[in-house]
Amino acid sequence: MSLSLSPSIPSSSSCLRLHAHFIPSLPPMSILRCLTHRFPCRLNLQRHRFASVAAAAVRQDTTVWTPAPLSEVEPAAESLFHVSVDLSDSPDLAASHTRAGQYLQLRVPDAPKPSFLAIASPPKLASARGVFEFLVKSVPGSIAEILCGLKKGTVVEMSQVMGNGFDTSQIDPPEKYATVFIFATGSGISPIRSLIESGFSAAERSDVRLYYGARNLQRMAYQDRFKDWESSGITIVPVLSQPDGSWTGESGYVQAAFTRTKQITNPLSTGAVLCGQKQMTEEVTSILTADGVSSDKILKNF
Structure with a gap:
């Protein structure tokens, strides 16, 4: 059996060598118990990190992305843009907006990550016209800047609506x-x-x-x-x-x-x-x- 240690645990030169006369007589599980006894905080930290990464992966996997075309990208004020998304083919997503103050994630083509946007239009607009409207601040170098530079008809992706909004x-x-x-x-x-x-x-x-x-x-x-x-x-x-x-x-x-x-x-x-x-x-x-x-x-x- 080979035993590999996390980089955050002291290396064999700094730790295992000091206790080498104990290890040959111990079976594999005893070695692990020995390590856990000597470095419980560091091993627990590694478990926590692995668990956090796994949990984040699960959260990412549960996001449902709905493609929809942009129906409007127009200036609203200096550095601000009106952005509208056509949801006529996504009635379930439109109906999920039930309260002012809710938000969602929006992905644009070739961007590395999504952007969180509050929905500016009232829920009744989504149900009546099948549209989400946003007010987006174009910040240089941001995903928002990419979004504000897109043309009508460009397909973006949206997550499900999130948050409890204003109660x-x-x-x-x-x-x-x-x-x-x-x-x-x-x-x-x-x-x-x-x-x-x-x-x-x-x-x-x-x-x-x-x-x-x-x-x-x-x-x-x-x-x-x-x-x-x-x-x-x-x-x-x-x-x-x-x-x-x-x-x-x-x-x-x-x-x-x-x-x-x-x-x-x-x-x-x-x-x-x-x-x-x-x-x-x-x-x-x-x-x-x-x-x-x-x-x-x-x-x-x-």
Whole structure:
């Protein structure tokens, strides 16, 4: 029997030689027990690593990929693109989108790995028109940049829809949770659009505000939808971190703008929805909870 050791276990020159007079008299299983006794942590670490690799392989194998053609790739704002995928031949995938805030993985031809994308369109659009819409930020050197450079008709692959999305049942009924603050930065507006256009009884609440942060107006997507969003009962507060000299609205960071204007009259009847930069979501959460808003009324999509 030959005995091979993991590279992370001391080599024979540094370890086995010190105990060579013990090993010839031991049967093979005794050798293993001896090694386990002397190096339990390192052997356990190797088992953990092997188990992690195996588990990852199983997870990868369970992903079901559905091919579908791109139906639109158009600029949405500076560095942002509208991307639509035609699901007319994949009704099961379209029907699996049931709640705003859900996401999926998308693979493009010749890319080494998939990209996670939040679905920007409301679930009803998938069921009515057989389409998923995304807002994608084109980052140089990323898979997103490749996706934003593809042409209509190019076939991509999508995983099954993932995540629980925004559980708006936590802020229902609207008469009990009359105040809802919504926060988004950059492409984080994508699942927020899905939420707004899915409808969460905004018109039946007394104060629903969307604080939407971007560098400038050129980087702010969905401005053409603001009028419809406002007609649904939402007050939109654009916040620009680097505005030009003509800007008279809120400037700086979203969390700072909210601190200046929040006016939380009753924290027990207040809810919130957040999506965007980690610093923003963490600081806004701290502000809300410090003012008495229950953490389970602060909705996130992850």
